[in-house]
Amino acid sequence: MAAREVFNERGYHGASIRDIAKRAGLSLSALYYWHPSKQDLLAALVEESTMDYFRRCDEALSGVGQDPADRMRAMVRAAVEYRIERQTESNIAAREWRNLEPDNRVRLDGLRVNATKLWSDIVDEGVRQGVFRCEHPKDARRAAQAACNAIAQWYDPAGPLTIEEMVQHYIPIVMRIVDHRP
Amino acid sequence: MAAREVFNERGYHGASIRDIAKRAGLSLSALYYWHPSKQDLLAALVEESTMDYFRRCDEALSGVGQDPADRMRAMVRAAVEYRIERQTESNIAAREWRNLEPDNRVRLDGLRVNATKLWSDIVDEGVRQGVFRCEHPKDARRAAQAACNAIAQWYDPAGPLTIEEMVQHYIPIVMRIVDHRP
DNA sequence: GTGTTAACTTAACGATTGTTCGATAGGAGC
DNA sequence: GCTCCTATCGAACAATCGTTAAGTTAACAC
Secondary structure, eight states, rough: OHHHHHHHHHHHHOHHHHHHHHHHHHOOHHHHHHOOOOHHHHHHHHHHHHHHHHHHHHHHTTTSOSSSSHHHHHHHHHHHHHHHHHHHHHHHHHHHGSSOOOHHHHHHHHHHHHHHHHHHHHHHHHHTTOOOOOOOOHHHHHHHHHHHHHHHOOOOOTTSOOHHHOOOOOOHHHHHHHTOOO | OHHHHHHHHOOTTOOOOOOHHHTTTTTHHHHHHHOHHHHHHHHHHHHHHHHHHHHHHHHHHHSSSSSSHHHHHHHHHHHHHHHHHHHHHHHOOOOOGGGGHHHHHHHHHHHHHHHHHHHHHHHHHHHTSSOOOOOOOHHHHHHHHHHHHHHHHHTTTTTSOHHHHHHHHHHHHHEEEEEEEE
């Protein structure tokens, strides 16, 4: 989808449907034959990307045991990989969320809440077991998510850091945020 | 400035100059009498806000000694206070940075680099002295900044957390991110 | 009273926006 | 040969966009 590139470069309102069509190698009318509206282009993109994020996290957790530390490590891996591998969509979803029309926003907010709950449950269980000793679990969770989310804003695929290195850097950071003590 | 509200609600391209004028209680032409262009409205807003951030950080650091831990705590306080007290401008600057025209962007990028260097210098000095033991200072700095920056995205002034509580929550989080050991 | 200036007004400018319409080309089925 | 359907085209729609021009009002200086 070429809408991805144009939305990323110019933002939702800054991107014209003519730019998108041109980038896709389609005429204006041909684009409308395939997609009903500009809003639908954004909603479809955000939905696919958000579902991909949730699915990655869900699968990562299903492949690991019940230990909160293990689950947190799996979660960070999934999150870091997603933010890098789906960098463009991640940034569009973050920036253009507000430009979704109410129906789309409400529907997709559900997905977002689900994903955040995956983080919360791990932190809460770790605190309950006493292996995470952070004083404020909610803020620890927010800090951990924010650190991972921000990767999409600055990561340079042509830079020195591989995805695996990023995962290995961010796992200890997040473990310290939740104050993990084995 | 009413541009602040409208840019925040609709984004730069989504906000029309007519909306901004109406919100300011001005006619369209009266707005143009006071401000040369829509782009100038955004640039002025972002510049003032970014300078305020830098000034707050700078003053916080000048009021504290050379100990990296003390300096980091002062920095977190300044950052958290800024993200809450200037929440709207903070969000606009973050989201609409890309919509600054090249001249404005280049000029303001300098400010942003300066602010980031304040963080880097503290982390680097802490690592040099051995009081911060994080393995990857650059990523620790990025995580700390991201955690503080994100506050502007979710903080609710009508919610249960006061500014001072936020400061007290985020100082230990950041100290753990840089792996401070006294 | 005359001239100057600041602070607006109404009206319009050309350009671009998202979207739609009717025409048409080409292939498949019969 | 005829019909149907998919995919696309060029052209146009009304609306809105950022910006500007020209005229008006009120206050003040001298």
